[in-house]
Amino acid sequence: MTEPQQPTNSDLSQGRAYTAPQITVYYDAKRCCHVANCVRGLPAVFNPEQRPWIQASAAPAEEVARVVMTCPTGALHYVLEGGAPEQPDTPTRIMPAPDGPLIVRGNLLIGDQPETRAALCRCGQSGNKPYCDGTHAKVGWKSE
Structure with a gap:
């Protein structure tokens, strides 16, 4: 089970951190409008019926990152261990x-x-x- 980590000062703007091997998922509840792309896209990882509701180790890191990128609000972000940071869409x-x-x-x-x-x-x-x-x-x- 992935326990939420307390964010460092540099992570405070990204929300609560959920760390698993090779990926950290950040969730900022204030920005979530419950579109639920995450829940539909990867229910083994994003399950609002469990605590913690994000189980980042329940799927491969690249799959978790792919679903996080579908969050339209930016309430979810990720950092891949040793990987490139999340890249913005081009053009805006x-x-x-x-x-x-x-x-x-x-x-x-x-x-x-x-x-x-x-x-x-x-x-x-x-x-x-x-x-x-x-x-x-x-x-x-x-x-x-």
């Missing part, structure tokens, strides 16, 4: 989700934090601006 893409956030993928700088993926608030009601926190659904915001 901005896609509005129907009745939801702007999904942004690429070489991003949000505030002073480098990012590769983010879901940015469009409704103006998020409690975690500039990131979407799902408030648009609670307030009934619709895109036009």
Whole structure:
């Protein structure tokens, strides 16, 4: 079982660390909008019914990294041991989700934090601006 590790100061912006041989997965709960690409993509690793909910050693590191990259919000990130860091998409893409956030993928700088993926608030009601926190659904915001 993979126990969550306390992040170091340099990891604080990435969230809680879940370490396994060859990979560390970081989860930032404040940025998660529960799209669940991770749960559908690799349920043996990402299982919200277990504690800890991320079992990074339950699949090969490259497979875990592939599924982490499908997280549109950037709530999940990874670092491969001895491997290249997560690479941003080229070119940068901005896609509005129907009745939801702007999904942004690429070489991003949000505030002073480098990012590769983010879901940015469009409704103006998020409690975690500039990131979407799902408030648009609670307030009934619709895109036009």
